[in-house]
Amino acid sequence: MEDYKYLFKVVLVGNAGVGKTCLVRKFTQGIFPPGQSATIGVDFMIKTVKVGEDKIKLQIWDTAGQERFRSITQSYYRSAHAIVLVYDVACQPSFDCLPEWLGEIEQYANRKVLKILVGNKVDKEDEREVPERIGKNFADANGFDYFLETSALDATNVDTLFQEVATRLTNDMKLTDERFHNFKSNENRDGNISILDRVLERAKCANCRT
Amino acid sequence: MKDSPNEKKKRRNKRKNELKNLRSQKEDEFEHIFLIQLPDRPEIVNREEPVNFETWNRFRLDDGRFRDVHLLKSLIFHGGLTKDLRSTAWKYLLNFYKWQNSDEENKRVKNEKTEEYYRMKLQWMTMSEEQVKHFGDFRDRRALIEKDVIRTDTFHPFFDRSKPQNLKLLKDILMTYVMYNFDLGYVQGMSDFLSPVLVLMENEVDAFWCFVGLMNRVHKNFEMDQLYIKQQLSNLKNLIEIVNPQLANYLESHDSDHMHFCFRWILVAFKREFSFDNIMHLWEVLWTDIPCKAFLLLFCVVILDQQVNMIIENKYGLTEILKHVNNLSMQIDLEETLRSAEAIYHQLAAVQDKLPRHICEILSFAYDDEEENKTI
Numbered sequence: 001m002e003d004y005k006y007l008f009k010v011v012l013v014g015n016a017g018v019g020k021t022c023l024v025r026k027f028t029q030g031i032f033p034p035g036q037s038a039t040i041g042v043d044f045m046i047k048t049v050k051v052g053e054d055k056i057k058l059q060i061w062d063t064a065g066q067e068r069f070r071s072i073t074q075s076y077y078r079s080a081h082a083i084v085l086v087y088d089v090a091c092q093p094s095f096d097c098l099p100e101w102l103g104e105i106e107q108y109a110n111r112k113v114l115k116i117l118v119g120n121k122v123d124k125e126d127e128r129e130v131p132e133r134i135g136k137n138f139a140d141a142n143g144f145d146y147f148l149e150t151s152a153l154d155a156t157n158v159d160t161l162f163q164e165v166a167t168r169l170t171n172d173m174k175l176t177d178e179r180f181h182n183f184k185s186n187e188n189r190d191g192n193i194s195i196l197d198r199v200l201e202r203a204k205c206a207n208c209r210t
Numbered sequence: 211m212k213d214s215p216n217e218k219k220k221r222r223n224k225r226k227n228e229l230k231n232l233r234s235q236k237e238d239e240f241e242h243i244f245l246i247q248l249p250d251r252p253e254i255v256n257r258e259e260p261v262n263f264e265t266w267n268r269f270r271l272d273d274g275r276f277r278d279v280h281l282l283k284s285l286i287f288h289g290g291l292t293k294d295l296r297s298t299a300w301k302y303l304l305n306f307y308k309w310q311n312s313d314e315e316n317k318r319v320k321n322e323k324t325e326e327y328y329r330m331k332l333q334w335m336t337m338s339e340e341q342v343k344h345f346g347d348f349r350d351r352r353a354l355i356e357k358d359v360i361r362t363d364t365f366h367p368f369f370d371r372s373k374p375q376n377l378k379l380l381k382d383i384l385m386t387y388v389m390y391n392f393d394l395g396y397v398q399g400m401s402d403f404l405s406p407v408l409v410l411m412e413n414e415v416d417a418f419w420c421f422v423g424l425m426n427r428v429h430k431n432f433e434m435d436q437l438y439i440k441q442q443l444s445n446l447k448n449l450i451e452i453v454n455p456q457l458a459n460y461l462e463s464h465d466s467d468h469m470h471f472c473f474r475w476i477l478v479a480f481k482r483e484f485s486f487d488n489i490m491h492l493w494e495v496l497w498t499d500i501p502c503k504a505f506l507l508l509f510c511v512v513i514l515d516q517q518v519n520m521i522i523e524n525k526y527g528l529t530e531i532l533k534h535v536n537n538l539s540m541q542i543d544l545e546e547t548l549r550s551a552e553a554i555y556h557q558l559a560a561v562q563d564k565l566p567r568h569i570c571e572i573l574s575f576a577y578d579d580e581e582e583n584k585t586i
Contacts, residue, residue, distance in 0.1 A: 016398060017357035035364030038357075038398045040482060041473040043536050044529075059529070066354070066398045068434050072473050093353065 004048055004055040008169045010162070011077055013101055014086035015094040016065030019120040022152035023086065024062045027162050032153050039064045042076050049163055051170040058166055067100075074108045082114035082165050089119040089135070089149060090127040102142055114168055117144045118161060123151040245455060246564055251557045254549040258289035260491075266295055274313030276302075283498040290491040297410050303497040304407075304423030306416070324415045330389045331382060348388070351395045355384045362401040366486060368409045380408060383418045390422065397432035400425070402481040406490055427497070431477050442476050442507065443469040445572045449511050452569055453554060457518045464527050471532040475510055488544045495548060501555050502574045512550040513542060 012020040021036050028045040044061040061080070063073040077083065085101050087094040098117075105115065117139040119130060132149055139147035146164060150157040261282070269282045276282065291299050301307040306323070307316045334348075342349055359381045363369050368376050383404060388395050404421050411417040430438035447469050451458040461467045474482055479496065481489055496506055517538070521531060555573070558565065562575040570577040 016354060035361045037361050037363070037482075038401075040399055040402075040477055041470070042532070044533065064398060068397065068432070068436055071436050071440075072470055075468065075470055091353075093350070 004057045006054070006170060006173055007057045007059060008081040008166065009059045009061065009079055010082045010084060010165055011061040011063065011080040012084045012086055013063055013073070013077075013104070014065060014118075015088070015091075015097050018065065018086045018088040018091065018094050019152050020065065020086050021062050023084075023118075023120060023150065023158060023161075024060050026152040026155060026158050028060065032155075041069070042073055047162070049166045051163075051167050054170060056166045056170055058162060060162070070104060074104070077105070077108045078110065080109055080113055081169050082116060083109055084116045084118055084161070084165070085144075086118045086120050087130070087135075088121050089130045089132075090121050090124040092129040095119075095130045095135070095138075098138060098142075114146075114165065114172070115144045116161070116165060117142075117147045119147075119149040121151060121153070122149045122156055123153045246452060246561060248453070248557050249560050251550075251553045254553050257545050257549060258285065260290045260292045261285050261295065261299070262292040263295050266299065274316065275311065276309040279309045280500075284500055287495055287498040287500040291494055296490065296494070297412075297416075300407070300410065300420055300494065301416065303494060304420040305426070306419040306423055320415075323419050327386065327415045327418050331386045333389045334385050347392075347395070351388045351392075352385065354398070355381060355388070355396050355401075358396075358398060358401045359384065363405045363486075366405070366409065369405070376408075379414055379417070380404060383408065383414060383421060386418060387421065387425070391425070391429070394425075394429055394432060399432065399478045399481075402478045403428065406481075406486060406493070409486070410490070428479065439473070439476060443472060445504065446472060446476075446507050446510050448568055449507055449572065450514060452558065452565065453511050454515050454518055457514060457521070460518075460522050461531075464531070466528050466531050471528075471535045472510055472514075474536075475513075476506065479506060480509075483539045483542055484544060485540065492544060492548070501552070501559075504572050504574070505551060505555070507572065508551040508554050509547060511554060512547050513538065515550075515554075516547075 012024060014020055016038065021039050022032055024045055025036070026032050028047040039062055042061060042063050044059055046057060046059055048055055048057045050056070061076055063069075063076065083105055085098065085105070087098060089095075105113070117135065119132065119135045122128075135149065136147050138144075145168065148157050148161050148164070150161055152158060265285065266282070269276050269278055271277060286299070286303070302309055307319070311319065337345070337348070342352075359377055362380060364371075369380070371377075380401065384396055384401060387400075403424055404417070407420050407424060408417040411420060431442075447458065447461070447467055450461070458467070461469070480492055484492060492509075499505075517534065520526075520534065524530070526534060558569070558573060559575065562570060562573075563578070565573075565575065567577050569575075
């Protein structure tokens with residue numbers, strides 16, 4: 001059984017087709033799946049990273065982007081440690097929807113959640129509609145903890161993004177001893193982690209068979 | 211084999227007392243559970259052979275009209291269709307062709323529908339850029355379709371990037387559907403429904419009208435308020451309470467009784483969980499509406515019932531259940547699950563006079579209002 005210091009839940013949200021699933025898969029599996037089908041409902045993947053000497057496990061949740069599915073995806077925000085709001089730098093409407101998403105986050109996420117803004121698909125420089133400066137300004141003006149531009153296609157900043165999330169969450173966690181103890185005791189009580197490992201292992205075996 | 215009213219009443223009273231005893235012993239545990247002793251689940255050993263042209267033609271009269279449609283549907287329910295018959299039979303199952311029409315009448319309908327299709331297609335194709343600029347709702351729908359068309363079933367040879375004409379068909383049909391039903395528009399998951407229909411029909415007009423028939427069956431899944439799909443999830447939970455109270459209890463005590471982990475199953479009717487061949491088989495079975503319209507939910511119940519030990523013994527919580535259920539994709543035995551779902555239907559039908567009203571409503575069992583006070 002893998003040992004690790006913390007488990008963090010990171011939830012990706014944002015309009016349909018901005019590349020949420022591709023970011024998750026690039027980071028967790030190292031692949032960029034061309035023709036990745038639209039996500040229906042929610043799913044998550046796991047990856048362990050190192051922050052200093054500590055092993056940190058990230059549970060990265062991927063959600064359906066279309067507005068009407070929000071009532072289903074909302075139920076998964078609540079326990080998120082970090083929310084990554086993604087737009088497509090080559091798609092102005094996906095940027096124009098950010099205030100709506102912010103409203104969602106404020107309404108359904110934990111007040112102290114780490115908020116990250118990501119402009120994805122910077123590989124499409126020729127088709128860019130949202131300048132980096134505009135994204136950065138929006139992040140600053142709206143209380144985001146971090147802003148970054150990425151490309152799941154050519155891997156630009158993908159590892160950086162999740163490494164940064166892990167580092168910030170770990171530092172926050174270590175700062176507050178009391179919160180740290182609460183977290184550990186919750187974790188032990190549920191025993192969720194070891195069970196999840198087993199589910200994931202079983203999935204791997206199942207995939208091998210096919 | 212109907213029971214006499216007297217016997218029925220006797221049985222009900224007996225059950226009432228049993229339930230009372232249970233309640234008095236374990237008040238809390240049974241608070242939300244209608245504990246009903248179900249008879250043994252009948253064993254259905256084999257599915258039938260798929261319906262082929264020979265069988266199909268035996269139901270056709272000389273002019274092309276069908277007789278004994280219910281019996282024919284029942285054969286399709288029990289065995290599905292052979293591949294070569296599918297594109298013909300789906301036109302009927304999806305209500306493009308009418309069973310009661312002669313070939314000539316269906317041909318006339320097809321001509322009319324062909325014209326209607328191209329008229330609607332022209333509506334969006336002839337829109338000027340200026341018009342589109344001032345038509346935000348249309349632009350949003352078009353943008354979503356364009357995003358999904360290039361990522362629908364890309365593994366399938368029909369949608370290979372080397373065949374842009376097929377991707378264009380997928381797009382054109384979805385765009386025309388937007389004109390046909392602008393209020394619903396395009397919602398993610400619709401391209402999943404269209405893709406097998408298009409692959410099978412290989413014809414734009416046929417595929418469109420079959421897709422319309424299919425959407426008439428499932429459009430409520432896609433409505434803005436999502437109330438219908440939540441109702442389906444709630445119905446699923448209610449069925450599990452009857453079929454497997456232990457699982458229902460477990461889900462409830464692990465914050466999972468909203469059943470959101472079954473959302474994908476229901477939204478696109480298992481499209482993401484089966485291969486192309488299998489999904490075609492499952493869908494044609496579902497479209498017969500035999501033995502009831504809620505057969506999809508019984509199909510869900512079976513899969514969860516099969517996983518109950520895995521879930522409970524491993525003490526899965528909300529997160530693990532979701533992962534486990536998502537991972538069942540491409541691992542589900544279609545034939546076995548269909549057999550068990552039918553068996554559960556018969557198991558419940560055998561005790562339908564003891565079932566609470568909401569269950570009778572889900573499964574379309576007649577419910578006797580005068581016996582309203584039968585439940586405690």
